[in-house]
Structure formats: structure tokens, C-alpha cells
Amino acid sequence: MKILMVCLGNICRSPLAEGIMQHLADKEGLNWQIDSAGTGGWHVGEEPDRRSVRVAREHGIDISSQVCRQFGKPDFDHFDHIFVMDRYNLSDVQAMAPDAEAASKVKLLLGTREVPDPYYANEMFEPVFQLIAEGCKDLISKLV
Ligand code: 4NP
Numbered sequence: 232m233k234i235l236m237v238c239l240g241n242i243c244r245s246p247l248a249e250g251i252m253q254h255l256a257d258k259e260g261l262n263w264q265i266d267s268a269g270t271g272g273w274h275v276g277e278e279p280d281r282r283s284v285r286v287a288r289e290h291g292i293d294i295s296s297q298v299c300r301q302f303g304k305p306d307f308d309h310f311d312h313i314f315v316m317d318r319y320n321l322s323d324v325q326a327m328a329p330d331a332e333a334a335s336k337v338k339l340l341l342g343t344r345e346v347p348d349p350y351y352a353n354e355m356f357e358p359v360f361q362l363i364a365e366g367c368k369d370l371i372s373k374l375v
Contacts, residue, residue, distance in 0.1 A: 235313045250294035
């Protein structure tokens, strides 16, 4: 199974989603490949935001070696599922889908709720970690 996590900048939320999902999948002995990308390109080549690195480390997950990249059309072919954090990501990614099958791969990570952008709110990193972890655990139980 190949899963892509997408947010706006690929430095706060989707790196956490990649790290948490890979951690949970590995723990379950699942041979899943998880990656992440951003709809925007401002931070390409950078490592994740230090606040995401820190909150992940506090929960025993190392995301410090991830490198930011931008979402692109080839991702629709490569991945089985594309999970986005909020409705802006959903419309941005679906607008790039070449056909209905590609568009159907794109879903909100939390189903109907959104993962809020913590970029301007330091105190949001822990709640965002918890929301993403909840979503990833639900997904594993649904997809296995
Ligand atoms: P993310 O947060 O989408 O969770 O990675 C953001 C990071 C950077 C920016 C916006 C959101 N930015 O505008 O630079």
C-alpha cells in the first residue's frame, strides 16, 4: 500500500502524518510506503518545522530526516490513497486530478473533519499531533 499525506506547506501537518502513519504501519508489520507533500512550494528542500519535529520526538517518532516537496500530477499514479488535512488541500489536489479515478483517491484524513493549520499557533502542535494520530489509527483499522 502506498499512501501520500498532503497539506499546504509540507512542513507542519503532513510530515507528522507521514511519520505517525509509517510508525503505526511498521508496528503492525505492514509493508506500507508513506510519503508526504505540500500543495505549495515555498519550503521545498527544507526539513520539517522544528515544532513538528519536537512534538513527534516527544511521542517517540523521528521525522527530522524528511525533506519537503511539492505535490505533483505523477503522485496520482504512484499512490493508492491521498489523504489531505483540510478542505483547501482537498480542492487544490482534486483540481489537479486528470480523471475521476484519480480524484476518488483524494480524501480528508479525518473523514469529515479538518486538521487545523498550526503554523501560527505554537500551542496547536500537540492537539494536531493527537488529531492526526487518531485519524491514522482509524485508517489502519479500516484499510487492513
Ligand atoms: P502545513 O503548515 O501546511 O501544515 O505545513 C504551513 C506551513 C507553512 C505555510 C503554511 C502552512 N506557509 O505559508 O509558509
